[in-house]
Amino acid sequence: xxxxxxxxxxxxxxxxxxxxxxxxxxxxxxxxxxxxxxxxxxxxxxxxxxxxxxxxxxxxxxxxxxxxxxxxxxxxxxxxxxxxxxxxxxxxxxxxxxxxxxxxxxxxxxxxxxxxxxxxxxxxxxxxxxxxxxxxxxxxxxxxxxxxxxxxxxxxxxxxxxxxxxxxxxxxxxxxxxxxxxxxxxxxxxxxxxxxxxxxxxxxxxxxxxxxxxxxxxxxxxxxxxxxxxxxxxxxxxxxxxxxxxxxxxxxxxxxxxxxxxxxxxxxxxxxxxxxxxxxxxxxxxxxxxxxxx
Amino acid sequence: xxxxxxxxxxxxxxxxxxxxxxxxxxxxxxxxxxxxxxxxxxxxxxxxxxxxxxxxxxxxxxxxxxxxxxxxxxxxxxxxxxxxxxxxxxxxxxxxxxxxxxxxxxxxxxxxxxxxxxxxxxxxxxxxxxxxxxxxxxxxxxxxxxxxxxxxxxxxxxxxxxxxxxxxxxxxxxxxxxxxxxxxxxxxxxxxxxxxxxxxxxxxxxxxxxxxxxxxxxxxxxxxxxxxxxxxxxxxxxxxxxxxxxxxxxxxxxxxxxxxxxxxxxxxxxxxxxxxxxxxxxxxxxxxx
Numbered sequence: 001x002x003x004x005x006x007x008x009x010x011x012x013x014x015x016x017x018x019x020x021x022x023x024x025x026x027x028x029x030x031x032x033x034x035x036x037x038x039x040x041x042x043x044x045x046x047x048x049x050x051x052x053x054x055x056x057x058x059x060x061x062x063x064x065x066x067x068x069x070x071x072x073x074x075x076x077x078x079x080x081x082x083x084x085x086x087x088x089x090x091x092x093x094x095x096x097x098x099x100x101x102x103x104x105x106x107x108x109x110x111x112x113x114x115x116x117x118x119x120x121x122x123x124x125x126x127x128x129x130x131x132x133x134x135x136x137x138x139x140x141x142x143x144x145x146x147x148x149x150x151x152x153x154x155x156x157x158x159x160x161x162x163x164x165x166x167x168x169x170x171x172x173x174x175x176x177x178x179x180x181x182x183x184x185x186x187x188x189x190x191x192x193x194x195x196x197x198x199x200x201x202x203x204x205x206x207x208x209x210x211x212x213x214x215x216x217x218x219x220x221x222x223x224x225x226x227x228x229x230x231x232x233x234x235x236x237x238x239x240x241x242x243x244x245x246x247x248x249x250x251x252x253x254x255x256x257x258x259x260x261x262x263x264x265x266x267x268x269x270x271x272x273x274x275x276x277x278x279x280x281x282x283x284x285x286x287x288x289x290x291x292x293x294x
Numbered sequence: 295x296x297x298x299x300x301x302x303x304x305x306x307x308x309x310x311x312x313x314x315x316x317x318x319x320x321x322x323x324x325x326x327x328x329x330x331x332x333x334x335x336x337x338x339x340x341x342x343x344x345x346x347x348x349x350x351x352x353x354x355x356x357x358x359x360x361x362x363x364x365x366x367x368x369x370x371x372x373x374x375x376x377x378x379x380x381x382x383x384x385x386x387x388x389x390x391x392x393x394x395x396x397x398x399x400x401x402x403x404x405x406x407x408x409x410x411x412x413x414x415x416x417x418x419x420x421x422x423x424x425x426x427x428x429x430x431x432x433x434x435x436x437x438x439x440x441x442x443x444x445x446x447x448x449x450x451x452x453x454x455x456x457x458x459x460x461x462x463x464x465x466x467x468x469x470x471x472x473x474x475x476x477x478x479x480x481x482x483x484x485x486x487x488x489x490x491x492x493x494x495x496x497x498x499x500x501x502x503x504x505x506x507x508x509x510x511x512x513x514x515x516x517x518x519x520x521x522x523x524x525x526x527x528x529x530x531x532x533x534x535x536x537x538x539x540x541x542x543x544x545x546x547x548x549x550x551x552x553x554x555x556x557x558x559x560x561x562x563x564x565x566x567x568x569x570x571x572x573x574x575x576x577x578x579x580x581x582x583x
Contacts (some may be wrong), residue, residue: 179426182384183489187439187496188416197438202429 050273054266062267067233067249070258077268079235083244084275086237087153087229088219095158096165096211103169103207108195110170119170125163131223133159138227148242153229157218164217168210172203205286212283216276222247246272332359335500335530336381340395343376345388350376352554353395358547363522363531365545365562367538369577372551374534378502380404381532382418383411400499416443419493419529423505425485427477427492432469435477435488436460439496455495463491464521483514490521494529501525503533507540519544538578542566550574 061076068075102122106115137156142148176199184194200207225231230242231252246268253265336358343351351373358364366374379385381397383404397404404414427435436456439445446452456473460466465487469480477488486506493501503522507515522531522544535541541548542562549559550571558565558574569575 177424177426179422179424180428182387182420182422183426183428183492185387186382186384186415186418186420186422187442187492188412188414189439189442190412193442197442198428204429 046273050266050270053263054268054270057263057267058270062264062271066235067264070256070261073260075264077244077246077249077264077271079232080244080246080249080268081271083150083229083232083236084219084246084272086150086243087157087225087245088215090150090154091157091161091218092211092215094154095161098158099162099165100169100207100211102162102166104173104195104200106166106170107173108191108199119167122163122166125159126167129223130160130221131226134224134227137224142228145240147240148228148230149240150229150236150243151239153225153243153245156224156228157221160221160224161214161218164214165207165211168214169203169207172206172210173199175206176202208286209283212279212286216279216283219276219279220247220272222251226251246275332362334358334398335360335400336532337398337401338377338395339398341377341380341397342394343373343380343385344392345376346390350554351380351393354556356549356556356559358530358532360530361526361528362546363526363533363544364547364549365541366532366534366549366551367536367541367577368551368557370536373554374549374551375504377551378504378532378534381500381502382415382420384415384420386411416496417499419496419498419501421486421489421493421501421503421506423508425482425489425509427480427485427488429476429478431474432477432480432488433473436491436495439492443496445496459491459495460488462494462525463487464517464524465491481514483510483517486510486514486518487521490518490525494525498529500530500532503531505534505536508536515540538566550577552577 061074062078063076063081064078065074065076066079067077102118106119106122109115110119134156137152137159141152141155145152180198180202181194184198185191189197225245225248229245229248231248232242232244236243250265250268250272253261253268256262334357336356338354338356341351341354342349354373354377356377366378368374376385380393381399381404385391393405396406399414399418403409428438430438433456436459437452440452440455446455457466457470460469465484468484469488477485480488486509490501490506507518510518519540522533525531526546533541533545545562547559548562548565550557550565550569550573552573558569558571560570565574566578569578
């Protein structure tokens, strides 16, 4: 630095740069602020519409009664709520063990040709339109069983869930620091013991979050259920019978010509969003409590 | 010639500076790369090591005496960590590695074909640069190794082992009231001592430390150094460090690595006050590295 530069002059120059920087900073901050408000607008609008159009139709009957026949007032969607829960839970039971296993494999041994292949397939599967998944499961399961069923619907949802959870599990397991793995190996643990006892617990909250996000996502899927779970106006519990689901009912009611059904479709949408929101909040809660032990 | 137990009595570190003692009191036997009467714990014989086509170690011959602290010093990339990790074969985790020569642990080849690597790693504890407690409770961090390795039976025996390991690592008093809380809530220095306790719990013969205090503040560092000083009564310790004052403070022997070669090894005070090799002198006086 030139030692002869007068202090005053330097301060002036410095001040100029700093003013410009502050300005740019302000502009960028404003732009990003506007962008985040724009992100919020559709969400708020959806909430507003759902509340305005659907809240009025939500009452105790909605959660306890079967759908009423056309023309009869009242009725509810109890069977569809239970149906959606059953479909999502069964899809999780089928898909999560497979997906977590595959994700761990990809993270721990993923550089092999098999690993690259599985990763590629998972990415492709993530991009498959859900209606195609529905047709695929129809062709293989529904046609084979000769009927629409809870099982077929769950398999369709599981097919959607598996690639999502596989990839998030892989990412989360990869995030576990190498030092932690080495800590286990240095104690004389075998590789599977290190993975199961140390790496997986360390990645636990991330994996759980990924699972919940995927469950929330499949809870709202309609297309894969159209030709698999099919829908059912009555209570149904059996694996091999068609079952009702909220997205199916929303679809069916929304395209109907009846005003009463339109109102019920709004109400069902509100309940569905509420369920998804609840799952997402659980995910947030888990993120905030990482590494809780025992 | 010093005898470890007697030495420990005279050299018991006072609460303050853990320090200097290694230099001041290390005995005055003539300097020689060949160690004192202590038995050999580790012996490297013309050990060379490659990552792919890059040679990291070139024909290392090193004798590490039992129940002494041996420091490995040298500039970054000189191979000291590679050498350390070759002793318990941690490098096996890395693909495309290759070695020549051999390393003996208690006169038994580490690299012989039928060597049980899991067994080997049980007898060689390791402490890493970045403290890496498991995401479990403090108790579980110490108990996990012995439990998996089937070292103890029953809760009472485990409790005793956890306590004695934590005491040895000078951590017991700080954590005894919160054994069930997460290890990740401990400070950096406490975490590192927990990792030492964890290594001690599986009763190793040798403890390898890879820059164990480089991420710690001076007070935590001092505690680790005091601990190393205590532990050498029972364990052979190899420590990699970038901090030459630390090497001088804690070690009995120092080995200087440079560009994958072992340049010089000797009693710590000899090596630091009267290095034989020019490169050693240049490094310890800070002219390079």
